[in-house]
Amino acid sequence: xxxxxxxxxxxxxxxxxxxxxxxxxxxxxxxxxxxxPFLMNEFARQTVDFLNQYNxxxxxxxxxxFSIMIIGFFPITVSLIVALESFVGEKERGTIEPMLSAxxxxxxxxxxxxxxxxxxxxxxxxVSIGLYLFMASRQNLAxxxxxxxxxxxxxxxxxxxxxxxxAIVISVQSTSVKAANLLASFIVIPVAILMQGEAVxxxxxxxxxxxxxxxxVMIIAxxxxxxxxxxxxxxxxxxxxxxVINLRWMWKTFWLNFRGGANSVxxxxxxxxxxxxxxxxxxxxxxxxxxxxxxxMGYDWINQNVAxxxxxxxxxxxxxxxxRVGDLPDLAExxxxxxxxxxxxxxxxxVAIIFLAGLVSFSVLGILLYxxxxxxxxGIFALLQLLGIQPWPIFLTGVAPHGIFEIPALMIGSAVxxxxxxxxxxxxxGKSMGEVVLELMADWAKIFIGLVVPLLAIAALIEAxxxxxxxxxxxxx
Amino acid sequence: MxxxxxxxxxxxxxxxxxGVNLSVQSGQILALLGxxxxxxxxxVRMLTALLQPSRGWARVAGYDVVKNGHDVRASVGxxxxxxxxxxxxxxxxxxxxxxxxxxxxxxxxxxxxNNLLEYFGLAExxxxxxxxxxxxMRQKLALxxxxxxDPGVLLLDxxxxxxxxxxxxxxxxxxxxxxxxxxxxxxxSHNLTEVEVLADKIAIIYRGRILLQGTLDELKxxxxxxxxxxxxxxxxxxxxxxxxxxxxxxxxQTPTSLKVRVKRPxxxxxxxxxxxxxxxxxxxxxxxxxxxxxQVYLKVMTEARGQEHVQ
Numbered sequence: 164x165x166x167x168x169x170x171x172x173x174x175x176x177x178x179x180x181x182x183x184x185x186x187x188x189x190x191x192x193x194x195x196x197x198x199x200p201f202l203m204n205e206f207a208r209q210t211v212d213f214l215n216q217y218n219x220x221x222x223x224x225x226x227x228x229f230s231i232m233i234i235g236f237f238p239i240t241v242s243l244i245v246a247l248e249s250f251v252g253e254k255e256r257g258t259i260e261p262m263l264s265a266x267x268x269x270x271x272x273x274x275x276x277x278x279x280x281x282x283x284x285x286x287x288x289x290v291s292i293g294l295y296l297f298m299a300s301r302q303n304l305a306x307x308x309x310x311x312x313x314x315x316x317x318x319x320x321x322x323x324x325x326x327x328x329x330a331i332v333i334s335v336q337s338t339s340v341k342a343a344n345l346l347a348s349f350i351v352i353p354v355a356i357l358m359q360g361e362a363v364x365x366x367x368x369x370x371x372x373x374x375x376x377x378x379x380v381m382i383i384a385x386x387x388x389x390x391x392x393x394x395x396x397x398x399x400x401x402x403x404x405x406x407v408i409n410l411r412w413m414w415k416t417f418w419l420n421f422r423g424g425a426n427s428v429x430x431x432x433x434x435x436x437x438x439x440x441x442x443x444x445x446x447x448x449x450x451x452x453x454x455x456x457x458x459x460m461g462y463d464w465i466n467q468n469v470a471x472x473x474x475x476x477x478x479x480x481x482x483x484x485x486x487r488v489g490d491l492p493d494l495a496e497x498x499x500x501x502x503x504x505x506x507x508x509x510x511x512x513x514v515a516i517i518f519l520a521g522l523v524s525f526s527v528l529g530i531l532l533y534x535x536x537x538x539x540x541x542g543i544f545a546l547l548q549l550l551g552i553q554p555w556p557i558f559l560t561g562v563a564p565h566g567i568f569e570i571p572a573l574m575i576g577s578a579v580x581x582x583x584x585x586x587x588x589x590x591x592x593g594k595s596m597g598e599v600v601l602e603l604m605a606d607w608a609k610i611f612i613g614l615v616v617p618l619l620a621i622a623a624l625i626e627a628x629x630x631x632x633x634x635x636x637x638x639x640x
Numbered sequence: 641m642x643x644x645x646x647x648x649x650x651x652x653x654x655x656x657x658x659g660v661n662l663s664v665q666s667g668q669i670l671a672l673l674g675x676x677x678x679x680x681x682x683x684v685r686m687l688t689a690l691l692q693p694s695r696g697w698a699r700v701a702g703y704d705v706v707k708n709g710h711d712v713r714a715s716v717g718x719x720x721x722x723x724x725x726x727x728x729x730x731x732x733x734x735x736x737x738x739x740x741x742x743x744x745x746x747x748x749x750x751x752x753x754n755n756l757l758e759y760f761g762l763a764e765x766x767x768x769x770x771x772x773x774x775x776x777m778r779q780k781l782a783l784x785x786x787x788x789x790d791p792g793v794l795l796l797d798x799x800x801x802x803x804x805x806x807x808x809x810x811x812x813x814x815x816x817x818x819x820x821x822x823x824x825x826x827x828x829s830h831n832l833t834e835v836e837v838l839a840d841k842i843a844i845i846y847r848g849r850i851l852l853q854g855t856l857d858e859l860k861x862x863x864x865x866x867x868x869x870x871x872x873x874x875x876x877x878x879x880x881x882x883x884x885x886x887x888x889x890x891x892x893q894t895p896t897s898l899k900v901r902v903k904r905p906x907x908x909x910x911x912x913x914x915x916x917x918x919x920x921x922x923x924x925x926x927x928x929x930x931x932x933x934x935q936v937y938l939k940v941m942t943e944a945r946g947q948e949h950v951q
Contacts (some may be wrong), residue, residue, distance in 0.1 A: 170740075170741065173737070173740050173741065177726070177729075177737055180728075180729075181726060184728040185728065256680070256724075257720075257722030257723070257724050258724040258725065258726060259724070260690070260718075260720040260721075261718070261720060261724040261738070261782075261785065262724070263690055264688050264690060264713055264716070264720070264737070265713060265742065266710050266711075266713045266741070266742065266743075267713075267741060268710065334662065397691075398690070398691050398692065399688050401685065401690060401691070424717050428795050446736045458673075527779045571921035
């Protein structure tokens with residue numbers, strides 16, 4: 164094993180040496196790494212002076228951690244160029260073929276490139292952060308506590324892994340350095356948005372959630388590495404394809420998979436949709452388990468966090484809440500404001516959002532959204548119990564009638580997302596990544612159109628025309 | 641040793657290599673000839689386990705290119721179309737790096753690298769950055785890289801294309817030496833003179849298919865027919881009563897020369913000379929008409945294009 168790992172280091176070492184011999188790579192990295200902390204420090208000094216006029220202590224306290232996060236991020240974005248051109252750059256320079264012809268395994272080549280891709284931005288980030296901390300300490304700015312400091316370093320590392328692993332996937336799949344650089348915006352922009360969310364958590368002061376962010380980013384980074392390895396094909400790297408979007412081919416591939424050779428709707432349901440559904444059955448099993456866990460988590464969270472609030476509430480307030488729960492508006496009013504098409508579109512949108520979130524995160528975000536949706540059931544159940552209202556009659560009349568269609572639709576819709584994520588990180592011999600994605604999209608479309616949409620339509624009709632009546636009967640008892 | 645059967649590669653709708661059958665033994669050199677885009681590089685890439693065949697199979701150095709890709713790559717030395725040199729490295733660093741990739745010991749790396757650099761006349765430039773090298777020097781270094789691990793099989797794409805005549809000669813000599821040490825060598829080349837000198841077998845590939853394969857003599861007789869000979873006399877000669885032996889066709893005749901096509905030269909040529917001598921003909925020269933590989937290649941290509949046109 165050691166001799167195999169030695170080859171990983173050999174690939175990385177050569178690349179690293181090559182970088183340090185190129186002043187065009189080195190100069191911008193050095194300038195940014197060394198100058199940006201000074202700029203940030205000056206910005207922090209000005210901000211402190213300004214905020215001191217208004218006694219904005221919370222912002223002052225969080226200024227250094229926030230600055231650390233920003234300082235760590237910038238050198239990564241610039242050093243990303245190293246990872247972005249790791250494979251496609253060698254392809255363009257014609258140096259890839261001797262490497263691919265050598266007795267190196269795919270994973271050795273891949274991890275060699277990944278190692279150098281991560282090492283360079285991380286070194287730059289750590290140096291920048293260190294420099295800034297040194298300057299901040301001389302200005303008597305409030306230093307973050309040790310756990311936050313650890314979180315910030317882990318977050319910076321997680322960002323580097325996430326961005327670099329995504330950059331290497333792009334580098335393997337791109338046909339030119341130009342295309343890879345353009346695609347880099349698909350890494351930088353989402354990570355910048357993610358950082359905004361993390362900054363909100365930082366200012367909000369919820370450190371526990373930040374740990375979740377570290378874990379989430381690392382999981383997605385690991386999945387990206389897996390995707391890169393699964394779709395690493397020497398053949399593709401030697402291809403001479405040019406960057407042309409072949410819409411006709413894309414549509415043909417999608418349609419062939421979607422139609423699956425069926426000649427009638429009945430045949431399509433029996434054979435094509437049937438086989439697609441059988442493929443997602445293992446994922447369905449997981450979704451059922453996840454649903455159980457989510458319901459329990461929702462139930463537990465409400466009991467942990469809301470029970471105390473309710474216990475502290477005055478009897479008058481509690482009575483008011485109970486009255487409002489019982490005092491449902493007029494049935495006709497509900498039918499007017501929450502119509503079947505509205506419910507259908509709302510639920511369809513939710514499943515589509517789960518799909519999109521899952522697609523960009525190898526199912527991680529999609530499953531999280533699914534957990535939140537399902538977890539609400541447990542949460543509401545617990546809330547009703549805490550308020551002293553019998554939950555079962557409400558659930559059997561207010562959720563179950565349409566829920567027996569809506570919840571399976573949500574489960575099936577989310578199971579496809581899990582299936583897509585798992586398929587993306589699984590090697591598919593003889594297929595390009597584009598082909599794999601199109602086939603998976605076709606699978607999703609089959610299940611969405613053939614199963615999810617009809618189930619949601621039935622659920623919407625029941626929820627609009629049957630559920631309110633049943634619920635009103637129970638509440639009026 | 642290289643063996644392939646029905647070796648084919650399809651890229652989407654394009655058949656790059658179609659049903660190639662090859663057999664190259666140890667100590668043999670096979671030359672793959674063909675236009676640019678004929679499928680030579682794709683064939684070589686399949687033999688290096690870089691591309692997976694769409695159909696058929698290939699065994700290189702005893703390993704299956706699909707099942708044992710790693711072993712195939714470890715046993716093969718490849719000179720690629722693009723030399724693939726790292727411009728910021730020195731020649732010493734470059735060869736040492738690939739020596740490590742091929743798991744050579746430090747002493748073996750040093751010895752191999754020094755010997756190769758010395759042989760190819762690069763020893764003095766060994767500490768210079770490759771970016772400063774001339775085109776020919778780069779090609780020699782790429783060749784040195786392909787030979788660094790002393791592979792049993794060498795796949796060389798245009799091994800002398802960018803070299804001056806002296807360097808090209810040096811490379812040809814080295815290839816001939818490697819052949820004599822039982823290496824299996826495949827050369828892709830447009831330099832037909834070089835192929836004539838080096839190759840034991842020649843395969844002409846056109847649009848992914850092997851049109852013709854064999855030794856140079858086999859190819860010549862297959863494509864150009866039986867060999868032709870010219871006899872020159874120092875004085876005008878009376879040919880009255882002279883009859884050609886069986887298997888010899890008279891093509892042209894002047895008082896001081898004869899041109900004949902001989903089906904079995906080893907049998908007929910001594911007979912012709914004996915008969916001419918008995919007729920007291922003053923033979924000044926008896927020589928085979930020069931028939932080059934170029935003639936074979938051009939004729940094959942013209943016919944292939946013609947057939948394609950008809951189809």
